[in-house]
Amino acid sequence: MHTPSPTVTWLLALLAACAYALPAARIGETAARTALAIAWGLHAAFLAWGLLGMAPHFGFATALSITAWLMLTVYGVEQQLYPQLRTRALLGLLGAAAVVLAALFPGMPLQVNSSAWLPLHLALGIASYGLFAAAVVHAALMNHAEKRIRVAADDDSGIPLLALERLTFRFVSAGFWLLSATLLAGWLFGEALYGRAWRWDHKTIFSLLAWFTFATLLIGRARFGWRGRHAVHVLYAGALLLLLSYAGSRFVMEVLLERFV
Known part of the structure; x- marks a missing residue:
């Protein structure tokens, strides 16, 4: 079974996970918001590489990873309406876990003739x-x-x-x-x-x-x-x-x- 390039996959996953973990640490408000935005972008790149790359895969971990990314998207929109919303640390940890899980379990190849x-x-x-x-x-x-x-x-x-x-x-x-x-x-x-x-x-x-x-x-x-x-x-x-x-x-x-x- 062919899998996406492990080097690129793990590089994107680890960068995204590290950026997601930063809001859980005691850093400033602006730094935490910036880290979460960077993590969101890296997560999107990680998902695109796994789904649209040379060997697209999909499985349970990918589904959970996309779910976490969508939750962060909703949070980003709500943050504009409710700047005091306090879920950054929790969502950051969930995002980090989801992206690492998807790197560990890339799932099954998507059939090109589907x-x-x-x-x-x-x-x-x-x-x-x-x-x-x-x-x-x-x-x-x-x-x-x-x-x-x-x-x-x-x-x-x-x-x-x-x-x-x-x-x-x-x-x-x-x-x-x-x-x-x-x-x-x-x-x-x-x-x-x-x-x-x-x-x-x-x-x-x-x-x-x-x-x-x-x-x-x-x-x-x-x-x-x-x-x-x-x-x-x-x-x-x-x-x-x-x-x-x-x-x-x-x-x-x-x-x-x-x-x-």
Whole structure:
């Protein structure tokens, strides 16, 4: 099995990981923001090399790495709206771990004779991963803010609680529609995309369970006003099921069983 050039891959991965780790250290505000921007760019170059280079690969670690990169993209946009947002150190550490993991496990080669629509289908699925990951981060901040309010402590999240709640469910709604489009495309055009019709494997079952969980969360919020810890726990459950669908099943295949099919 041909893999991307290990020298370039590891050089980009280590540079990105080091830049990601800097915000977790005690450096100045401006330096931390600059380091995170550089890490974001190096991470993008690392992903482009692995996906568009001479030997493109894709697997569970690549999916997680793209998810982390999308989360940093969302953070960069929100940082302009909420400069006090305090998640740089956590996201930096997650980004460093994701890029190193993707270098260790590059995944399986992408077939050059696959459907021209396959990249779009993969993009829809990974975009939904990124949006739900952003929702989970915001839900964790919301949960933390609620706990501090209960003990009469200052909210240190950097975003007002109601704004956090609105952002969380906007990400859930957007991710839900992208996930719906991904599942519908797989059901209708599975044979054209992957050379086989829809089948009930672990990835499909976990994806549908995640879809029903997120649908229940959105209906519960719209009809019954679900919010707070109850809504957050349902979101966490759906995100875990979604993680187990593609990344979990591919981890078992690629790492535990060493099968790249």
